[in-house]
Amino acid sequence: MSQFGKSSAKRSKPSYLYAIIGVSLILFLFGIVGWLFLNLKKSGEMFRENIQVHAYIQRSATKKQIDSLQKYIEAIPYVKNLEYITKEKATAKWNAENDTTWKKFLDNSPLPESMDFYVKSDYMNKDSIASLQSELEANFGGRVMSEFQYPTETVGYVSSYTKYIAAGILLFAIILSIIVIISIDNTIRLAMYSNRFLIKTMQMVGATRSFIARPLNVRAVINGLIASGIAILAVFCFILLVEKFVPWLKLLRDGRNMAIIITGIIIAGVTISYASTHRSVLKYLKMKLDDLY
Structure with a gap:
């Protein structure tokens, strides 16, 4: 049985690696879209403040x-x-x-x-x-x-379209958040699928739910932080690359907006990874052994 546990652990390592890479890519896209919309908001503010x-x-x-x-x-x-x-x-x-x-x-x-x-x-x-x-x-x-x-006409257009743009951004942000949550959840569940026998084996030898779930939840938080760090680094590199080809975008740099992006990526990466992992563990603990095959 110990050999079975070791072989399962070995098989789980690549899954964690793939999960981290997959989550990083999703968070990277999330960060890029967030940066684009925050820049759109910032450019709108700059336009209004130059009237x-x-x-x-x-x-x-x-x-x-x-x-x-x-x-x-x-x-x-x-x-x-x-x-x-x-x-x-x-x-x-x-x-x-x-x-x-x-x-x-x-x-x-x-x-x-x-x-x-x-x-x-x-x-x-x-x-x-x-x-x-x-x-x-x-x-x-x-x-x-x-x-x-x-310029009354310009101000009138700004007043009229600001509400529609804000509503559109909010709607897109909600849709994007749902897509990100579903994508990360599916990625984590695929990673946990390779650990289903290990989870069930620990339950069969008398381990409690909290004992089984704790190390996997901790690992999920660590993986979420690693994936978030990779995504943040990739987002920064992307922004620097874009600013190199489009210099005027440097005018839109805002420390507050970057802090929002970084915080959003970390919260999304850690929270969704933890929740998906914990839910998968409970799912496999409730399943019968024959259903795992």
């Missing part, structure tokens, strides 16, 4: 009033990168981007001064911008601010 808002200033506004408007906008929590555009800056910017023949006909620049700023991505939607516009017009409209301007 500029303009608060144009009345020509009759005094410096004190302008300073008051600037301080008020700067104090708004979701406003970022505020810049006071003087006539000189506005003229220089216009000359750099447009025709300068107006200088032949006008002595003074007709361009108004403005407060140009951006808002955080969560607030770049029609409702939030409209609320900000109403707030500024109520406090500074007419006296200091002549016009509040932003």
Whole structure:
């Protein structure tokens, strides 16, 4: 019987190796898809945060009033990168981007001064911008601010499609998670199949369920960690390779997103490996010996 146990243990080693490789590949795909979607989310945030808002200033506004408007906008929590555009800056910017023949006909620049700023991505939607516009017009409209301007059509598209994109990402993430769980579960069950006689033999000689399951569960956790480590390394190598050919993707690097990917891979690898192994052990313990053949 000891020889039977040894031969079973020997046969189980390749299965563990194949299981680790199989789980690593599945987790690698899981990590890549997660990285793509997190980058999509990040690029969407960057796009929204690069939509500029303009608060144009009345020509009759005094410096004190302008300073008051600037301080008020700067104090708004979701406003970022505020810049006071003087006539000189506005003229220089216009000359750099447009025709300068107006200088032949006008002595003074007709361009108004403005407060140009951006808002955080969560607030770049029609409702939030409209609320900000109403707030500024109520406090500074007419006296200091002549016009509040932003690309309404672009913001409208962002507001409309963000919900659909978020719903699509959530749905795909759920489907992907189900596929990952089923794939890893099947891989682990195939690995445990080669150990079914060993499990049953230990039960027949009087070993308790917990005694039989404990070393296999520990091994499952270790295998899950190894597979996760291989998958994480492969994901990092893939990202570096892609960034080498597409340099602008480096702008999307985010430590928080990478931490989410790493944590997700480890949790998925360890949890599913443990659960699948434990379930397989209980299954074979409940089966009759003849049913194992």
